[in-house]
Ligand SMILES: Nc1ncnc2c1ncn2[C@@H]1O[C@H](COP(=O)(O)OP(=O)(O)OP(=O)(O)O)[C@@H](O)[C@H]1O
């Protein structure tokens with residue numbers, strides 16, 4: 001008995017058992033920890049299905065009938081799953097890998113035993129590697145197409161420019177030539193954006209202050225921001241650590257995010273309005289004992305609907321009309337942050353606000369001396 005207790009207490013695998021009705025009869029410390037409970041008393045005597053396994057990740061109900069753990073008892077069938085979630089005490093979830101076995105005593109089923117562990121990290125890594133593969137194939141395609149388009153489009157722009165010069169000396173309207181140049185430049189920009197995914201190594205890495213990079217990005221767009229009647233509030237903590245960056249990329253990232261913020265504010269308030277504002281916070285965050293510089297850029301514009309939010313970092317996903325957006329801004333930004341071994345997160349409340357949080361690994365104090 002004591003041996004078994006010791007074993008249950010020491011293993012990292014979560015283990016619990018239930019009686020025939022699915023009521024918890026035992027739960028080891030690893031299971032309690034993963035599920036976010038303080039003591040066994042909070043779990044024992046509870047219906048485990050209703051406590052931790054009541055719904056799918058998307059929130060739809062997981063009924064007792066479709067529950068494989070229940071089936072372990074009712075159908076005397078061992079079950080295995082690695083694509084479901086367990087719900088924690090605080091209402092959050094984790095991806096779980098579990099096995100459920102019927103417990104048989106003298107030929108009769110008396111309950112079930114479930115062993116499980118948290119596989120969230122593996123799942124997320126897997127999703128990330130799928131994304132990386134997608135981007136790699138996009139990169140190959142982009143490099144090919146972009147090369148083929150680059151030369152002719154520059155030809156088109158140059159010829160239109162010659163035409164424009166000639167027209168300017170006559171008194172024929174230059175409008176059409178102007179438009180050819182403008183549209184041509186739009187194509188050239190898209191091609192350049194696409195090439196970002198194909199580039200293997202970017203510009204030089206150097207030590208920089210993130211707040212300086214932000215200031216440089218702002219200097220490029222501040223005039224527009226002011227013209228549109230948007231107020232900008234920047235709050236930077238003092239004495240921020242430096243970050244190893246490809247500075248141009250970080251600036252591009254800020255420009256992408258600011259451009260989205262401006263667009264969202266102009267969408268919500270086509271006219272001037274006091275509520276048209278962007279807030280920027282920069283401070284230091286600590287994660288896994290390491291320092292990061294965190295930049296939060298929040299706009300109080302139109303926000304992003306929940307369904308859309310999951311997709312906004314996918315290349316070519318856009319809600320903007322052709323010519324206004326290509327749907328590359330956020331996927332490029334995400335890629336830039338990944339290249340810097342940082343984290344990129346976007347949160348939003350539809351109709352109210354959108355916040356982009358960028359975390360970049362900082363140089364530790366003793367490292368830069
Ligand atoms: N701050 C924001 N507020 C509201 N919606 C946003 C915001 N940022 C992004 N979005 C939504 O996410 C979509 C994708 O953004 P992303 O920057 O990747 O592409 P885009 O802005 O549409 O085009 P591009 O950046 O290539 O010009 C946008 O079309 C918009 O619907």
Ligand SMILES: [Mg+2]
Pocket residue numbers: 256259260325328329330
């Ligand atoms: Mg954009």
